[in-house]
Amino acid sequence: MHILKNKKNIYKKSKPKNYSALEIKTKKIYVKQHKNFSKDKSIFNRFLKIASNSRTYGISREFFVGKSVLDAGCGNTGYLQVAMKSLKASRVTCLDIGTDWIPKLKKVLKKYNFSKDSFEYVSATTIKIPFANESFDFVVSNGVLMHLASQDDAILAVKELSRVTKKGGYLYIYSGIESPGIVDRYIVPSLRQAYMEDKIFKKFIDNINHKKISSELKKIFVKARTFDKSISKSFIETIKNLFTLDSQTFTQNMLQVPIQQGNKLGYDWLKTQLKSSGLKNIRRIKEQYWVRNDYRKYIAPLHYFKKTGVAKLFYGGGHVKVIAKK
Numbered sequence: 001m002h003i004l005k006n007k008k009n010i011y012k013k014s015k016p017k018n019y020s021a022l023e024i025k026t027k028k029i030y031v032k033q034h035k036n037f038s039k040d041k042s043i044f045n046r047f048l049k050i051a052s053n054s055r056t057y058g059i060s061r062e063f064f065v066g067k068s069v070l071d072a073g074c075g076n077t078g079y080l081q082v083a084m085k086s087l088k089a090s091r092v093t094c095l096d097i098g099t100d101w102i103p104k105l106k107k108v109l110k111k112y113n114f115s116k117d118s119f120e121y122v123s124a125t126t127i128k129i130p131f132a133n134e135s136f137d138f139v140v141s142n143g144v145l146m147h148l149a150s151q152d153d154a155i156l157a158v159k160e161l162s163r164v165t166k167k168g169g170y171l172y173i174y175s176g177i178e179s180p181g182i183v184d185r186y187i188v189p190s191l192r193q194a195y196m197e198d199k200i201f202k203k204f205i206d207n208i209n210h211k212k213i214s215s216e217l218k219k220i221f222v223k224a225r226t227f228d229k230s231i232s233k234s235f236i237e238t239i240k241n242l243f244t245l246d247s248q249t250f251t252q253n254m255l256q257v258p259i260q261q262g263n264k265l266g267y268d269w270l271k272t273q274l275k276s277s278g279l280k281n282i283r284r285i286k287e288q289y290w291v292r293n294d295y296r297k298y299i300a301p302l303h304y305f306k307k308t309g310v311a312k313l314f315y316g317g318g319h320v321k322v323i324a325k326k
Contacts, residue, residue: 019097022149022258023125027097029256030075031104036249037077038108042293043246044079050288051083057138057172058285058323066090067137067169072126072161073144076101078108080140085114093120093136095129126157129164134326137169145175146262154265155273162277165326171279173324176265178317184263185316188254195255205255210248214240242295250296267320279324287319 019027037044054061064087071080074094084092094105102121109119124130126144139161145154158173165171177184194201218240225231254260267284274282289304291297302311306318 034076040245047079070136070139076104095122129160134166141173158273175270176262178266181316244294247294281325
């Protein structure tokens with residue numbers, strides 16, 4: 001890895017970091033899950049479409065032109081890197097723990113014929129970012145804080161992310177969930193507990209196969225139709241296509257990761273941390289509508305139109321995505 005010595009981008013070699021067992025386990029899980037973004041372009045393109053829209057970050061498209069970007073906790077999907085370049089950012093620094101994600105991310109980005117100096121790859125954690133104060137115009141932490149070991153670590157991460165953001169620059173953080181509803185207070189935690197305690201369920205999730213599930217769903221409803229003719233053939237075809245590789249990835253993402261503290265990292269919590277780190281103009285961003293290709297197309301509306309009674313009951317205040325200015 002490299003450490004930024006000053007604002008003139010002068011680097012020097014550093015000894016590899018010793019990461020915790022939790023960090024290593026979390027990274028290993030995500031590296032495996034993120035491979036699916038390359039296997040199914042519909043997954044990659046869905047994320048890319050949102051990430052390429054400047055409204056996702058609550059700032060103008062013009063801001064990104066010629067800017068330096070830090071993706072802290074980048075993973076190996078590559079969609080954010082491609083999005084930032086499409087917004088005409090000059091350079092994107094990709095930061096995550098370990099090194100196994102680097103060749104996989106490079107392989108994804110190689111397809112787009114970007115110049116060699118478009119990206120930098122750094123092995124480090126968001127708790128201790130190896131760059132000088134005010135190094136980046138735009139800093140991104142997309143769903144990382146919720147998987148850190150504790151709230152204390154999340155606080156440290158916010159301080160570090162704020163520290164490396166330039167004056168006049170922006171920090172974007174997706175931290176967690178605001179006033180969690182039934183799904184995130186009871187259903188997801190119960191499924192996570194089952195994954196940790198039930199060996200059969202764990203094996204099922206770890207080896208889940210979306211094609212097999214789709215095939216079995218079709219067989220079940222074809223059989224059911226012999227008893228209930230009101231189950232139409234078109235409905236059976238719809239049911240068959242409701243569980244995809246995207247669904248498989250989402251399910252594993254939700255259950256396999258060791259720590260999920262998103263319920264604790266709501267808007268008030270994040271706003272407090274950002275204020276204490278000297279950031280201003282802190283505001284929550286209205287989410288973009290995510291168009292899905294699986295069963296979640298019938299759930300996505302509840303996330304977007306969250307002011308209705310039913311949406312509030314099941315999903316509470318929704319995801320907390322915030323932009324703040326240094």
